[in-house]
Amino acid sequence: MAINGIIDLRSDTLTVPTPAMREAMAAAEVGDDVFGEDPTVNKLQEMAAQMLGQEAGLLVSTGTMGNLASILAHCGRGDELICGDQSHIFFYEQGGMAALASVQPRTLPNQPDGTLRLEDIAAAIRSDDQHFPITRLVALENTHNRMGGAVLTPEYVKSVADLAHSRGLKLHIDGARLFNAAAVLGVPVRELTQRADSVTFCLSKGLSAPVGSVLVGSREFVKRAHRARKVLGGGMRQAGVIAAAGVVALEQMTARMVEDHANARMLADMLAQVPGLVVDLARVQSNMVYFDLAPELPFDAAELCRRATAERVRMMPTAARRIRAVLHCWVNADEARTAGQVIAAAVAQGAGKTAGVVTAY
Numbered sequence: 167m168a169i170n171g172i173i174d175l176r177s178d179t180l181t182v183p184t185p186a187m188r189e190a191m192a193a194a195e196v197g198d199d200v201f202g203e204d205p206t207v208n209k210l211q212e213m214a215a216q217m218l219g220q221e222a223g224l225l226v227s228t229g230t231m232g233n234l235a236s237i238l239a240h241c242g243r244g245d246e247l248i249c250g251d252q253s254h255i256f257f258y259e260q261g262g263m264a265a266l267a268s269v270q271p272r273t274l275p276n277q278p279d280g281t282l283r284l285e286d287i288a289a290a291i292r293s294d295d296q297h298f299p300i301t302r303l304v305a306l307e308n309t310h311n312r313m314g315g316a317v318l319t320p321e322y323v324k325s326v327a328d329l330a331h332s333r334g335l336k337l338h339i340d341g342a343r344l345f346n347a348a349a350v351l352g353v354p355v356r357e358l359t360q361r362a363d364s365v366t367f368c369l370s371k372g373l374s375a376p377v378g379s380v381l382v383g384s385r386e387f388v389k390r391a392h393r394a395r396k397v398l399g400g401g402m403r404q405a406g407v408i409a410a411a412g413v414v415a416l417e418q419m420t421a422r423m424v425e426d427h428a429n430a431r432m433l434a435d436m437l438a439q440v441p442g443l444v445v446d447l448a449r450v451q452s453n454m455v456y457f458d459l460a461p462e463l464p465f466d467a468a469e470l471c472r473r474a475t476a477e478r479v480r481m482m483p484t485a486a487r488r489i490r491a492v493l494h495c496w497v498n499a500d501e502a503r504t505a506g507q508v509i510a511a512a513v514a515q516g517a518g519k520t521a522g523v524v525t526a527y
């Protein structure tokens with residue numbers, strides 16, 4: 167199952183299209199999607215909207231484009247958007263909301279479980295005063311990437327939607343890994359999305375499609391987002407070859423995500439047993455395992471990743487002493503176990519080597 171013989175845990179974006187996707191792509195019925203005439207794109211958009219309990223959908227190139235098109239569709243110049251200080255939309259999207267939408271982020275502390283406190287949100291909403299920007303939008307992230315793949319529940323999403331709506335705001339959900347969240351909770355995905363005003367999710371992560379994200383919302387919202395997509399350069403033509411993989415992703419790849427979560431749990435349990443590694447097992451909820459190198463280990467995260475890479479296990483250092491491993495459909499249970507063994511050996515080997523150098527002095 168490993169991709170090119172490598173157990174690649176750097177990200178679930180490393181997933182490659184499945185054989186069923188490649189077949190569907192080759193056989194896809196296509197048309198010019200800027201004219202709205204690509205039947206496969208239309209099918210994907212309708213499927214996604216239906217699954218998420220919304221009126222309409224829109225295929226976009228990336229999650230970043232989906233978030234920005236959503237912001238452009240909801241907000242005007244100078245409006246304010248409330249989001250987490252660890253959110254992807256704030257942290258990893260090049261400040262697009264400021265640079266291209268003239269929207270000001272108002273960040274609130276993300277709690278360890280990925281939530282924003284309701285009282286923080288309520289306090290951050292601006293009153294009607296000429297000095298203030300207009301608060302227009304609240305953005306949540308589910309699962310939460312930088313908070314370790316934390317899962318937001320339907321109850322929490324509802325409480326934020328109710329608060330936002332009671333104050334005249336809209337709710338956007340960056341659901342890049344939305345289907346992971348639904349799989350963890352064992353609920354239909356619409357329970358996490360039907361109360362939001364817009365939602366984006368990635369086809370190209372754990373769902374294993376090669377390209378694409380979908381955004382959904384009301385018909386009227388999607389009409390505006392469609393316009394925004396065009397100015398962002400996202401009006402694609404025979405995009406059905408991309409959408410075809412997305413249709414297969416939604417049909418075949420969502421239910422199996424529980425396997426990735428079980429493998430993440432197994433890997434986390436293994437790493438928690440390794441002297442020198444620190445894993446907060448309570449924070450391992452979906453397909454991500456974040457772990458730290460204890461202060462006594464005489465090498466850093468980049469070095470440990472180099473050692474693992476030499477044994478064909480790749481991971482991502484996310485800070486000097488922090489590493490991320492992401493499970494996905496191209497890493498099966500045996501390979502996850504192998505990864506755990508390789509990492510344990512790399513820690514032991516690294517510790518021994520450096521200790522030897524130290525005694526030589």
Ligand SMILES: *Cc1c(COP(=O)(O)O)cnc(C)c1O
Nearest residue numbers: 228229230231254307311340342
């Ligand atoms: C990956 C990701 C995105 C952006 O997706 P791209 O397709 O890489 O632009 C947005 N939000 C979250 C939480 C992500 O993990």
